[in-house]
Amino acid sequence: MEGEMSYYVYVTQTSRYYSAEVPALPGCRTIGRSEAEVIENIRDVVRGYYQSMRKRNKAVPKVKVIRVSNRDLSPAERDGQNDILAGSQE
16 A cells, blocks of 8 residues: 555453544544454544545645653653553554
8 A cells, every 4th residue: 555554543441342543543433342343443444534535635644653651750640551652653
């Protein structure tokens, strides 16, 4: 695929469903009954996002990966969280 991009997808599990979102692409989020289903759904959402952008002759956002370390946060903000990666990579 020309200009192929890889995006970070955040998947969250609750007691009833999984949710997924692509922070780099506004509005790209979905839910599913299983992890496999939510991954399949988010791929469809990203495809739809690209199709919509092409139809409207809009450019897909260029995003840079930024590493945010939990060491940059106060102990209260950290609360045992791991390092976070945000954005996408080309």
